[in-house]
Structures are given as structure tokens and as C-alpha cells.
Amino acid sequence: MEDRDRGFDLEDRLATLEDGDLKRTLSPVDRVAERGYFAEPSGGDLPVLETDEALVFASNNYLGLTADRRVQDAARQAAATVGTGAGASRLVTGDTMVHRDLERLLAETKDCERALTFSSGYAANVGTITALEPDVVFSDELNHASLIDGCRLSGAETVVYDHRDVADLRSKLEARAEQDDAADERWLIITDTVFSVDGTVAPLESICDLAEAFGAWVMVDEAHATGLYVDGGGVVQAEGLADRIHVQMGTLSKALASQGGYVAGSDELIECLINDARSFVYSTGLTPPAAAAASEALHLARHSDARERLWENVAHLRDGLESMGFDAPGDSQILPVIVGNREDALALAEGLRERDIVAPAIRPPAVPEGESRIRVTPIATHDKDDIVACLEAFRTVGTELGLL
Ligand code: PMP
Numbered sequence: 390m391e392d393r394d395r396g397f398d399l400e401d402r403l404a405t406l407e408d409g410d411l412k413r414t415l416s417p418v419d420r421v422a423e424r425g426y427f428a429e430p431s432g433g434d435l436p437v438l439e440t441d442e443a444l445v446f447a448s449n450n451y452l453g454l455t456a457d458r459r460v461q462d463a464a465r466q467a468a469a470t471v472g473t474g475a476g477a478s479r480l481v482t483g484d485t486m487v488h489r490d491l492e493r494l495l496a497e498t499k500d501c502e503r504a505l506t507f508s509s510g511y512a513a514n515v516g517t518i519t520a521l522e523p524d525v526v527f528s529d530e531l532n533h534a535s536l537i538d539g540c541r542l543s544g545a546e547t548v549v550y551d552h553r554d555v556a557d558l559r560s561k562l563e564a565r566a567e568q569d570d571a572a573d574e575r576w577l578i579i580t581d582t583v584f585s586v587d588g589t590v591a592p593l594e595s596i597c598d599l600a601e602a603f604g605a606w607v608m609v610d611e612a613h614a615t616g617l618y619v620d621g622g623g624v625v626q627a628e629g630l631a632d633r634i635h636v637q638m639g640t641l642s643k644a645l646a647s648q649g650g651y652v653a654g655s656d657e658l659i660e661c662l663i664n665d666a667r668s669f670v671y672s673t674g675l676t677p678p679a680a681a682a683a684s685e686a687l688h689l690a691r692h693s694d695a696r697e698r699l700w701e702n703v704a705h706l707r708d709g710l711e712s713m714g715f716d717a718p719g720d721s722q723i724l725p726v727i728v729g730n731r732e733d734a735l736a737l738a739e740g741l742r743e744r745d746i747v748a749p750a751i752r753p754p755a756v757p758e759g760e761s762r763i764r765v766t767p768i769a770t771h772d773k774d775d776i777v778a779c780l781e782a783f784r785t786v787g788t789e790l791g792l793l
Pocket of ligand 1: 648
């Protein structure tokens with residue numbers, strides 16, 4: 390293995406900005422605090438999500454917190470006291486204590502120095518990758534579209550490696566390292582941690598080993614993991630890898646029951662994003678109700694039993710589906726029930742819907758031919774009867790269609 394540093398000298402970049410008097414910065418936190426709002430998350434029992442007609446097994450509201458009274462109250466209070474919109478970019482007048490509070494909590498959860506919020510996860514990915522200006526990106530073939538777009542927009546050469554295939558990633562890193570101009574390049578390895586369609590989990594530790602061997606940086610997208618693992622963190626926290634991963638990105642729109650995205654990392658990284666991530670600089674700050682709702686949801690993800698309830702539901706549903714003969718692979722809360730051809734997947738989804746279970750068919754081009762599936766996602770606020778109802782519907786329709 391070669392001994393090279395292919396990282397990003399952010400300190401140097403910030404110093405250049407400072408030298409040229411070009412460095413932008415958020416105002417001191419005390420000044421923001423003076424504007425007078427500080428969210429203090431509350432505790433209490435989670436109410437059960439009510440659904441009138443159908444049980445939804447298709448949302449990313451994994452902890453069921455969009456229907457939680459405390460999260461709704463936090464949004465309401467922020468709207469009433471801070472306003473319904475930020476009114477401007479964070480760098481102008483859109484910065485409030487609600488944003489700072491959320492970012493502090495995100496940084497703490499993600500074991501990082503700092504975090505920065507964006508108006509969406511999409512904006513976070515596109516803004517971050519373009520701001521880093523990598524020369525080469527090594528990207529898992531199933532990475533989210535916002536990561537792909539970020540790579541495209543950054544102008545980096547993108548090398549796609551086979552899904553979760555560490556051997557393929559290694560051989561692509563080796564091949565690139567042999568090229569004449571590789572010595573001074575900045576390399577970024579990017580992967581989702583939980584993949585949204587397959588429910589698979591990236592081999593993060595092996596990716597970190599490779600990144601370190603080749604001097605590259607690692608960026609992870611924890612959109613489908615944030616809030617669900619140890620202390621409300623993601624896969625990075627579950628595997629204790631925060632100090633080996635340079636950029637931890639995620640969204641507030643799934644388990645955190647809100648809207649917006651975030652990036653967590655070093656102080657230098659966040660300072661660079663504040664200056665160079667165009668989707669941060671030139672976009673209105675996250676709305677205060679969205680930020681306050683996400684703070685409260687993150688607090689509940691950390692301190693309530695919502696995570697435990699989600700994982701119990703996942704185990705119940707997966708065991709039930711597999712014991713009746715369905716194939717539900719993956720290692721996460723996303724259960725892809727692989728059916729095969731698209732007609733069967735569509736018929737199964739339709740049959741489930743007739744029995745008041747909402748779980749959509751996913752078919753080509755979203756997945757390869759022959760891998761059509763139903764993507765089933767239980768949430769924390771489904772109760773045992775809901776899971777049993779879902780399993781019963783799968784058994785009845787699966788039997789009718791001859792899939793079992
Ligand atoms: N990354 C992944 C893996 C996602 O699934 C999504 C949302 N579908 C995003 C990023 C974008 O997040 P947002 O919806 O907050 O823009």
C-alpha cells in the first residue's frame with residue numbers, strides 16, 4: 390500500500406479566505422441567543438399514530454414522530470415565537486437560536502465538533518460535494534440521486550464501484566493510484582450507510598480501512614439511519630467510526646419527522662461549507678418550525694423508547710414474512726420483499742391495498758429486471774395488531790397469487 394495523503398487541506402483553504410478578507414462567518418452564538426428563543430425539548434409518552442382506513446407501511450417516518458404531540462408543539466411554538474420562515478439566508482438575517490440548538494444537538498449526536506443544517510438533504514449533498522471540490526469520487530453504484538448529482542455538479546471524475554463491494558472498491562482505488570496524475574489528487578469515497586431500496590448497510594469499517602490506506606476522505610449519507618441507532622445516531626455511531634469519517638450527512642425528513650438536511654464534521658469542514666456550499670449560502674435558512682420539530686424529534690430519538698419499538702416491529706415483521714416463505718433480505722428497518730417479476734409485485738401491492746395495507750411495488754427501472762419488490766417499512770408507532778394485520782394481508786394475497 391502506498392503512503393500518501395489524498396485528503397483536503399481545509400485549514401489552508403480557510404487561511405487563504407481569511408488572508409483575502411473573504412471569509413464569511415455566522416455571528417457569535419451569544420448574539421443569536423439575544424434574539425430570545427431557546428427550545429427546551431420535553432419528555433412524555435408517544436401517542437399511537439392513528440390511521441382512519443389504511444395502515445401505511447411505506448413511509449420514512451421511521452419513529453412515527455410526525456404525529457407526536459411534542460414534536461408538533463415544538464413546531465407550533467417556533468412558528469409562534471420565531472416565525473414561520475427564516476426570512477433570509479442564515480448569513481443574512483435567517484440565523485436563529487432554533488437553528489443553533491438543533492446544530493448543537495446534531496453535532497453531539499454525531500460525535501462531531503459541529504453540524505450545519507441545509508434546507509433539504511438534497512441541498513446538503515449537492516452543496517457539500519461541490520464545496521469540497523474533489524478530483525475523484527469513488528461512489529457506491531446504489532448511492533442516492535442527490536449524491537450522484539453532487540458528484541456531477543462538482544465536475545469530479547466519478548468512479549462507480551459495485552454495491553457494497555470492498556474488493557471492487559480496492560481494485561478501483563489501486564487502478565487510479567497508478568495513473569500519472571494521481572499523486573496530488575483529492576479523493577472522496579461516498580456511500581449511503583443504509584440503502585433506501587435494498588435495505589442493505591454499507592461495510593463502513595472496511596471502507597474506512599481502504600480510505601486510510603489510500604489517503605482518501607470518506608463521506609456518508611445517513612438519511613435512512615439518523616435517529617435509529619445508538620443514542621439517536623446512525624450506523625457511524627453504531628460502529629463507533631465517527632473519528633474515521635470526515636463528512637457525516639443526513640436528512641431531517643425521515644426519522645426526525647421534519648424537513649431539511651445536515652452535515653456534521655470538523656470545525657474546518659463546517660466553516661468551509663458556510664463559505665463555499667452554494668446551497669447553504671444562496672438559500673433561505675431552514676424554517677424555524679422545521680428546525681424546532683427536528684430538535685424535539687432528535688431528543689426523542691435519543692431518550693424515548695421509540696427506537697426500541699421500531700426494531701421490535703422490524704424483527705416481528707421480518708420473522709413473520711420469512712417464516713411464511715417471502716424473501717425479505719437486508720439488515721435495516723427497510724424490508725424489501727423481493728417478488729421477481731413486475732406483474733406479481735404490482736398485483737401483490739394492489740391486493741395489499743384492498744386489505745388496507747399501503748406498501749408500494751418497486752419495479753424497473755428503479756430496480757433491476759427480475760428484482761421487483763414491495764418495500765415494507767414498519768414504524769415505531771405501529772402496534773402489534775398492525776404488524777399482525779400486515780402479515781395476514783401478505784399471507785392471504787401471497788397465497789392467492791401463488792407466490793407462497
Ligand atoms: N439521501 C438519501 C439516501 C435519501 O433517501 C434522500 C431522500 N429521499 C436524500 C438524501 C435527500 O433528502 P431530502 O429529502 O431531505 O432532500
